Amino acid sequence: MKNILEVKNLNKKYDDFALKNITFDLPKGMIMGFIGENGAGKTTTIKAILNIIKKDSGEIKIFGLDSKRDEGKIKEDIGVVLDDMFYPEILTPNDINNSMKYIYKNWDEKMFNSYLKDFSLNPKQQIKKFSKGMRKKLEIATALAHHPKLLILDEPTSGLDPIARSEIIDIFQDFIQDEECSILLSSHITTDLERIADYITFINDGEIVLSKTCDELLDKYGIVKCREKEFKDINKEDYVKYKKDRYGYEVLVENKRDFKKRYDVEVIDKITLDDLMLLMIKGVK
Amino acid sequence: MRGFMMKDLAMIKSNFKLLAILIIVYAVMGVTDEMDISFILPFMSVMVMISSFSYDEFNKWESYASTFPNGRKNSVRAKYLITILLILLMAVITTVLSLFIAHSKTSSLAYENILLTTLGNIFATIIVLSLMYPIIYKLGIEKARIAIFVTIFGIAIIGGILINYVDLAKFLNVLSPLENYWVFIIIGLGIVFIYTSYRLSLHFLLKKEF
Structure with a gap:
């Protein structure tokens, strides 16, 4: 299996918007930057990949398996950060740990607590009392702590200051050192993507405009x-x-x-x- | 599913104080011979759980949870299981308190009455839960509030009309052969209601797009 994620002719129609024949591959050991203006279809594509919404047609393979048929197995190895979707904000990082350790077979309590320490997040503090940046860090720590092979991140660095962003990007780069792992990263902060992305997939008005290596794009x-x-x-x-x-x-x-x-x-x-x-x-x- | 139950328990733990206060109020009212409010505790368990739906919806939890392995299924299962456990716990506390109060007042204990009241309370609460949860899963908690109100109001009106037009004594007479089996019938009906309700909720959540 060369590609960790394969999206082929994905279609999804709404009254006022449609994803049209979305096709791209994410190879192993790579970071793909997923770019496009607001409303272009980035989040909808990500939701379709994760079966949060139902696709009308098309094929999505993750780890070589069908994203729908083998959903349970696939999701053990996916970590996600989604825009504005998370644990209810009256909970604390400790509550998240106590819940997640029974949700993922590979949940690594030690790793989670180590991220909390690195990010200076109080494990007993309610999520609602964290700043937006701290909350994002908590979401990232939660996505990483079960040793996923694929990270799907929707605007993971939005709301973070340049120093925090740099820390997070370093973590993503460490994650990718294991060549079995990949990241699909949607972001508006294109300078971050220029720094870390191996591939860029550009979506506009529900259609993929281009999907190429970052070097090829920036050089050619x-x-x-x-x-x-x-x-x-x-x-x-x-x-x-x-x-x-x-x-x-x-x-x-x-x-x-x-x-x-x-x-x-x-x-x-x-x-x-x-x-x-x-x-x-x-x-x- | 345990992970989802841990999350729900953590969410409702702040409401445990409220339930503890209600237990005290119940005990005091029982001792002072005020009205019977034994239904309050099991009923409040459902209310407490419903507040957890509001937090879930505000933070788009169901959408996030659907990215977990078997997330949607386990999320619904956990909600039902926690609610049932909470109802049973409250019913046990109410019953023990009632027995204790009755014992302190009179030497002859009406065990049967107290246990039947408990069973009735559990059954009534399970009906409320069985009606409410699928509506919440289908419409979301905000829209569900109105739908739940309409449903309960509708049931009350239909009940009122039926009482006016149906000869209750005759009806009970028809059911009299079942007299010795009421406990089993109520337990059986409770299980059927809750299982049907669970299947419906699961169906709605599995179909839902966020």
Whole structure:
């Protein structure tokens, strides 16, 4: 089994939104950044993977097993952090520990308490008395303490300050040292993803726009900044999207080197994931 | 399932003080010959458990729990089991107190009456629970409050109408051959109600999308 997660032609229709043929693979030992604007379908995709919602059609395989048929077995090895979903806030980390040790066969009480200590979380304090950042840390500690093989994280670093984010990212990197483990990480904080993600999957309006290695994206893609006259000389098939503002044109190209060979441009800017998202969503062809 | 029960127990532990106060009130009222409120304790167990649904809903617990191995199934099972255990515990406490009070007042104990009252209280509470839980699982606690009110109000109205139009004495006469089996019938009906209710709740939660 090469891929820890395989999503094939996943469809889910609501009245005002639909996931359309979502397809991507997450190989073992990799971190996949799942990006897209609000309402693009990231959380819906994650919910479908976890069977929180029912898919209309498509195939989801986790650890090579069918996500529905082998649900019980699969979920022993998945750790999750979901946006705004957790233990009721009148409970304490101690209560969570007392509950989780009977829920997961591999629950590691020692590991959980060690995370609580590292994150300076009082085990006897009610969740509602924690700050948003502390609560997120508790959710992450809870997701990690049963030694999962796949982490599915929906905005796990939102609300955290840069130092806390850095700590968490280090933990994710440690987690991935075991090459049997993978992370699917949805986040708006693209700088974090540029730091740790091996793959980027970009979803827009319920459709996967691209799913590539992060290196390939950041190395190959580029932005050409030019004026109208130069832009008109560029063939439509040689760029992905463009955006016009009062200073000129920003043109997203898929292969910087090829583009440079064909056109007389001096500089092609390196791309960031933010640029990519912005041009893909707001740009036109 | 034990993990889910531990979570529910941790949630309702703050309500144990309230139940303890009710036990004292019950004891005092029993000694001073005030009205019979023996139904209060088992009934309050259900009320306490219903408050746990509000916390669950606020923090989208059911959605989070569905990411656990057999999460939805165990979540429903735990709720029913904890509620039944709590009802039984409260019923036992009420019965022991009633027997103790009766014993201190008179030498001839009406054991049978007290035990039948307990059984009746457990049965009535189980009916309330059996009606409420599936509605909560189907609609969520907020919408369920109105639905529960309408259901109970509806039952009261239907009951009222039936009493007016049905000759109760005649009806009881028809049932008189069953007189010696009431205890078993009530226990049997209780089990049927609660099992049907559990299956319905499970069905609703398994179908639910969050």
